[in-house]
Amino acid sequence: MIRTVSITLALVIGLAGCAANGEDAAGLQAADLRFEDGPRLGAPRAAHQLIATADGKLLAIGGCVRSGCDVGPASATVDIIDAKSMALIGSGRLLAAHVQPSAVALRDGRVLITGGWIDGRPATAIEIFNPATGRSVAGPALGGPRANPAVVGLADGRVLIAGGYDGQDALGDALIFDPASGTLSATGRLVTPRAGASATLLSDGRVLLVGGGRAERSPRIALASAEIFDPATGRFEAAGSLAQGRYKHGALRLDNGDVLIVGGATERDSAGKLRSVERFDAATGRFVVAGQLLAGRYKLADALLLLPGNRVLVAADDMAPEIFDVARGRSSRVDYDLGERWNFMAMVRVDSRRALLAGGYSEKGIDPTDRSWVIHLPTGAS
Secondary structure: OOOEEEEEEOOOOOHHHHHHHOOOHHHOOOEEEEEEEOOOOOOOEEOOEEEEOOOOEEEEEOOEOEOOOEOOHHHHEEEEEEOOOOEEEEEEEOOOOOEOOEEEEOOOOOEEEEOOEEOOEEOOEEEEEEOOOOEEEEEEEOOOOOEOOEEEEOOOOOEEEEOOEOOOOEOOOEEEEEOOOOEEEEOOOOOOOOEOOEEEEOOOOOEEEEOOEEOOOOOOEEOOEEEEEEOOOOEEEEEEEOOOOOEOOEEEEOOOOOEEEEOOEOOOHHHHEOOEEEEEEOOOOEEEEEEEOOOOOOOOOOOEEEEOOOEEEEOOOOOOOEEEEOOOOEEEEOOOOOOOOEEOOEEEEOOOOEEEEEOOEEOOOOOEEOOEEEEEOOOOOO
8 A cells, every 4th residue: 555645844934034034934835745655666776777758757777786786687677667657567678787877868768878887897888778669779889998977968969978987097088979870979078087976967058067086996086176068169177166075976956057066975985974065156157055964965966856946855865855945055854754774766857746766775784675755746846
């Protein structure tokens, strides 16, 4: 039986704050979220990808599927979920068993998959999954091993693949995949080699790369630097620095064009989880300290969701999700128990009223789960 929990999160500002901002408490809106158990995945998954297609399907792609976040046969599969009914309706096959892949939905309905780990080694090629057939075809070679690159779809439909880790160190080169021709070409070099950086498409079509470094081997490096890629020139340029170096963080673009940088970890990794939130001010090109989470969270790159009223749902790495209010720089805890501190979850918006949160592994046992959660969003969610 599906368990439904209704939560009302009343966001209240103190009288002094209201007076200072000229706001009346009665004018504030509550964010109503409803969590319910979603469909069981075809296999336990963590460090996977979750993609919404234009024809109403949700794809849970690859990931680690065994205890210890180990690979298994299901790492080469794709769970296909019907977005309307939220039922698992089929599965697809990948060419290889991918852990921590990057995936981008292409304009023609196919999905580019690249940059993960295959048999414990960085991937060396792209594959293209077609939801219509449930199968992948081989794409071009990456020119060498590349795990954890920054991958993002550009405004013109091409895909940027920047940096990454080759098994020895962070990479400083970048590639662009053109779906129209199926080809991969080199573009400019990064200012700083980095793996695990966040990549966010800005309103003007450029791409902001933030943080990352080298988390894959010791000594670990967590970068505070950022850079911007301009597709018009093919060049990367320095874009200032964070107050705190971080990797395994999350980033998303706000409605006003700014980019919020959330949590992550220092080079101490799990012992250096961050509560801090920073914001890239798109108008000034500078980073500003934006506030604090209630809990230090990392491994959350795919578990952020923009809500109405300039708020962000942060779902991974704690028993309860929280909602960060950008204007206040503070969070409110969601009164819902996810059952574990799940790392490497994935979340995707289904439509204006729903999102799906799926998979992850328990921090204590490193055991992937096949659970998912349907999130019913507040009225006015974009």
